Amino acid sequence: MIEWVSAVTQGVLLGGLYALFAAGLSLIFGVMRLVNIAHGDLIVFAAYLGLSTTMTFGINPFLALFVVVPVMAGLGYILQRGLLNRTLGEDILPPLLVTFGLSVILQNALLEGYTADPRKLSAGTIETASLSVGGLSVGVLPLLTFAIAVAVIAGLQWVFYSTSAGRGFRAVSDNQEIAQIMGLNKAHVFGLAMALALAVTAIAGILLGVRTSFDPSIGGGRLIFGFEAVIIGGLGSLWGTLAGGIILGVAQTIGGKIDPGWQLLSGHIAFLAVLAIRPNGLFPRVDH
Amino acid sequence: MPEPLLSLNALDARYGDFQALYGVDMQIISGEVVAIIGANGAGKSTLMRSISGLLPNESEQVVFKGRPVGDWRADRIAKLGVALVPEGRQLFPSLSVEENLKLGGAVGRKGQWSLDAVYGLFPVLKERRHQASNALSGGQQQMAAIGRALMANPELILFDEISLGLAPVVIRSIYEAFPDIVRQGMTAIIVEQDISRALSVSSRVYCLQEGRVSLTGRTDDVNRDEITAAYFGLAA
Numbered sequence: 409m410i411e412w413v414s415a416v417t418q419g420v421l422l423g424g425l426y427a428l429f430a431a432g433l434s435l436i437f438g439v440m441r442l443v444n445i446a447h448g449d450l451i452v453f454a455a456y457l458g459l460s461t462t463m464t465f466g467i468n469p470f471l472a473l474f475v476v477v478p479v480m481a482g483l484g485y486i487l488q489r490g491l492l493n494r495t496l497g498e499d500i501l502p503p504l505l506v507t508f509g510l511s512v513i514l515q516n517a518l519l520e521g522y523t524a525d526p527r528k529l530s531a532g533t534i535e536t537a538s539l540s541v542g543g544l545s546v547g548v549l550p551l552l553t554f555a556i557a558v559a560v561i562a563g564l565q566w567v568f569y570s571t572s573a574g575r576g577f578r579a580v581s582d583n584q585e586i587a588q589i590m591g592l593n594k595a596h597v598f599g600l601a602m603a604l605a606l607a608v609t610a611i612a613g614i615l616l617g618v619r620t621s622f623d624p625s626i627g628g629g630r631l632i633f634g635f636e637a638v639i640i641g642g643l644g645s646l647w648g649t650l651a652g653g654i655i656l657g658v659a660q661t662i663g664g665k666i667d668p669g670w671q672l673l674s675g676h677i678a679f680l681a682v683l684a685i686r687p688n689g690l691f692p693r694v695d696h
Numbered sequence: 697m698p699e700p701l702l703s704l705n706a707l708d709a710r711y712g713d714f715q716a717l718y719g720v721d722m723q724i725i726s727g728e729v730v731a732i733i734g735a736n737g738a739g740k741s742t743l744m745r746s747i748s749g750l751l752p753n754e755s756e757q758v759v760f761k762g763r764p765v766g767d768w769r770a771d772r773i774a775k776l777g778v779a780l781v782p783e784g785r786q787l788f789p790s791l792s793v794e795e796n797l798k799l800g801g802a803v804g805r806k807g808q809w810s811l812d813a814v815y816g817l818f819p820v821l822k823e824r825r826h827q828a829s830n831a832l833s834g835g836q837q838q839m840a841a842i843g844r845a846l847m848a849n850p851e852l853i854l855f856d857e858i859s860l861g862l863a864p865v866v867i868r869s870i871y872e873a874f875p876d877i878v879r880q881g882m883t884a885i886i887v888e889q890d891i892s893r894a895l896s897v898s899s900r901v902y903c904l905q906e907g908r909v910s911l912t913g914r915t916d917d918v919n920r921d922e923i924t925a926a927y928f929g930l931a932a
Contacts, residue, residue, distance in 0.1 A: 578790040586786045591774035591803030
């Protein structure tokens, strides 16, 4: 019995990481209807950026966040205004194609720069530390990851619903033309949204790199996990995205408990089941 | 004649291959209230889109405060002092009533209009300020849309079909607020299909017909027959 409780607990905590993969994806789609195929590769790129930062300055990966988060945010703003804004319009195909191309470029650039060898961020003793709760052993790192995920989602929620920048995001999402009439520069608002999304991506990348080893090819898988978490939770709902990540994580750990080969498969099955029963996800945004 | 606040110079607005306006000339003096009337498809909304920057034109075709702004983006024109109350209200459904108003004030222009001033003009908005904007009745939504435009403290405010789809009693209550809106010398352009309503609050009128100005004059000087002819294109 305790083994199953343990599997579910681990799944919930893993779900926090998936929610972080998903939050940026969800934010970008919500504000500008852009599906960013390169999102997973940007997560991996952030992990490598973390690797270079820890090696250059000899610091802990968690300290590297203070470098990687602002760098990724800045890159996000430049990427949006320099490239992605030009692809947005009536047709949804150009941004898909361009971000797919970006994904290929990123993977190959990482391969060129860091080789295909798996790498890992080393956070020291925290990686193996665990807490014992009523016979249940819970890793400190997964717990910390989950706590960070909840804090990030709460922070995004606050930005969206309690700041003037968030008001701008929602207004542009509702009606781009009227938002322009109100003096909002759409290009700038989109740039800010991408900066915010890649700041979250930076956190996700560092936590991924501390948790497991990574190589330039794993971005696609992270994109799928993020995408599934968004769809399970329901588009446009940040807390729903966290719930989606948790459901995906629990499905994977329970599947893995039954048979190690079923881990990924059971996550995908859970996703398909939700898609079949509730195509809009479990917590879709209702405002129309 | 004083320097006009807004002038349109031979404005030919197009949507791709389709030309909606043909050589429209218009001068609006600061402090004026001007009505623009015309049948469906005459080009009234295109004119609003051109002035507010949603439809790009050649630079010199739209001159506001002496600056050629025909090719400016809408958000830059808004910051220069043009606000639009769009046809069909078009409030932001994800934003509460108060957030809609605050967004209107985001252009950062100073002036007499603030949240308190708008709530003073339309007290019902204050009662419902925390509700979702799409929970309001049509008339209240129109008040919120007007309030949102006023929050920008514009020098020129454009009203596009503000009585469309509203009950007569609601239209009357909205127009009753009109003198308060323009009292401080705000310049206004009113686009209406309801001709008598538009003429009652304006000092000058332009009539559009198939993309051309078919009649212009002081409201007091034009008579009903002239308007009918200009409106429908009947031989006078």
